[in-house]
Amino acid sequence: MAGNETAGQGSCPKPFLQQDLFSATGGYIDGRFCSNALGVSCCLPCPQTEWLYPDNFNSVTQSTSWINVASIICMAFILISYAFLPVSKTRRHYMNFCIVIAVNMISLGFIIPLAAKPAQCYNAITPNDMHSSRTCGVSGTFILLGGLSAVMWICLRSIALHLQICWRMSLGRTFMWATLVVGWGIPAIALALALVFSGVSFRFGDTCHINHNNSLADFWVPLLVLAGITLIVQFATIAYCTKVYVLYLGDRSTTRAGSGLPSYNISMRGTLTPSQTYRRIRPLIELQWRGFTVVLIIIAEVVFFAIIFVFLDDVETRLRQDPAQAESWLICLIKNGSKEPCIGLGQELVVNEATVVTVLALLSLNGIWCLLLLGHFSMFTGWYKLIKAWREHASVKSPVASDPGTYEMLAHTNNGVKTPEPAYHQISSLPPVSPKEGRVTPNYFVRKAQYNPPTSSFSSSHTPGTLPRDWDPSQTFATPKSQYQNPLRMHKV
Structure with a gap:
């Protein structure tokens, strides 16, 4: 950086660089921090965070990015479980599936730069943006789309739960397709507007x-x-839900104080008593309390994240319009030529390091929250049983070929050629069935079932070959086919 400062310092005092000595195209030009207070446009070297925050700031931000690796693993476990395990183990729902995908996009936005290690600056005073750095464009797109999608799907989930609990509405397939269109369509439109009119850059x-x-x-x-x-x-x-619970407690105390007889207070319009309403919504609350918690956590993080960034944008805009607000910090940099004595003054102008790290850490923990609140212990037991079944299936081997008796038996010969027959078809090797008194249940697992007539039975079994093909009507009481029988004389003696 020292060489760049000497090459582009011009008429500006150290450590500032003269803006006229650098190209006016390429990178994010509006991201430069420049001032004309000294009679010439002097800019702070890029990246600006190195002059506003301590030396360990980049290391701390990278450590928060590593938390996203754990979040990605947690969300991958949830998505794979949704795909391969039965519903009884995962209790999956398409809204939870979409929320996990949206949060996964946010984590990918932090992991991609961690692997690519992009250059933050286009030149000595200009940061890179999505046009000059492909990694910047991809990571910024994932963060924006993931944030918009996560908030959108959490909003739809809250509306769906509200309709089910408060209005007793049954949400069908039409509602599902409508939410899928809205849940991904609106964030896609908002992302396009944000990239066109604002863009992303290294801040x-x-x-x-x-x-x-x-x-x-x-x-x-x-x-x-x-x-x-x-x-x-x-x-x-x-x-x-709180109102229903309070009314349920009052109705329960009234019922106990009464005669003890069952109460039927349902009107003709179908209204429910507090006890019946409580019994109806209680299973929903027990199943959806995890979703309640996820909604509140992510919304709190989004609001906190938005407030911090809006405040940061406001500070940056005010400093560009009135650099005199940062006069003490600029004078300190000019006198010392380094940032160490001026870190405290710089922190007063922007969001302090602790707040920025807290925001990044909270965004990185969303995947872990999803596993703790949307995941279930039955997922682990389901994977254990599935892997155990796979191992048992793989451990089943064919009989050893060295022992002919376990593989095949030469049952009979046909024209001198011996025909192999599987060993489990050999019935002769089975032990004889010992006769028992009374009625015996036939053994249907042998090749030929044995018929055991009851002691009081006068019927006898016939093989298919012994049954007569035709029968003589004259020997029975049936009417011959060719003889016409008057239905009025059927019962005449």
């Missing part, structure tokens, strides 16, 4: 985030609106 760390230009209108406001709708619906559902 801090190796991961690209949305730029501050127009980001409030095309990304943050839609995200916060969805989060607000989700919170309103969620708290309305919780309030309804």
Whole structure:
């Protein structure tokens, strides 16, 4: 960096670089931090986070990216379990499946730069953006689409649960297809608008985030609106469940204080008593409390993440419009020529390091939350039984060929050619059945079932070959086929 500073320093004091000495195209030009306070446009060297945060900032952000590796493993386990295990083991639902995929996109947005190790800067004063760095474009797209999709699907899940619990609606296939279209269509449209009107670039760390230009209108406001709708619906559902539980306690105490006879308070319109309503929604609450918790956790993280980034954008905009607000920090850098004595002054201008690391860590933990709350212990037992069944199936081997008696027996010859017959078809090797008194159940597992007539039976068994093909009507009471019988004289003696 020292060579770049000397080559592009120009008329600017150290460590600033003169903007006129660098190309005006390529990279994210609006991402430069420049000021004309000294009579010439001087810019802070890229990346800017190295001058605003301590030296260990990049190491800390990379460590939070490694948490996403654990999150990816957890979500991969959930998705594979959904695909291969039965519903009784996973309790899978298409909304949970979509939520896990959306959270998985966010984690991929942090893991891709961790593996690619992209360059954050296009030149000494300009950060890279999605046009100058392919890794930046891919990682930023995954983060934006994952965040929008996660909030969208959590909102739809809250609405579906509210309709089932509070309005007793049965959601069918039409609702499913409608939510699939809305759940992926709206985030795709919002992503296109965000990439066209704002874009992504390296703002801090190796991961690209949305730029501050127009980001409030095309990304943050839609995200916060969805989060607000989700919170309103969620708290309305919780309030309804609380009301039902309170009424259930009152109805239960009234029933105990009464005569003890069963109460039938259902009106002709189909309204339910508090006890019946409680018994109806209690199974839903027991099954969906994990979903409640996931919704609240992810919405809280999204709101916190949005507030921090909106504040960061606001600070960056104010500093560009009025660099005098950072005058003490700039003077400190000019006097010392290094960032160490000026870190405290720089932290007052932007979001402090602890807050940024907390935001990144919370976003990285979403996959682990999904496993803890959307996963079930029955998944592990299901995989244990499945793997055990596979191993037992693989351990079944054919009989040893060295022992002819276990593989095949020469049962008979046909024109001098010996025909092999499997050993399990040999009935002669079975022990004889000892006669028993009374009625004996036939053994249907041998080649020919043995018929044992009862002691009081006057019938006898016939083989198919001994049954007569024709019968003589004259020897029976049946009417011959050729003789016409008047139905009125059928019972005449």
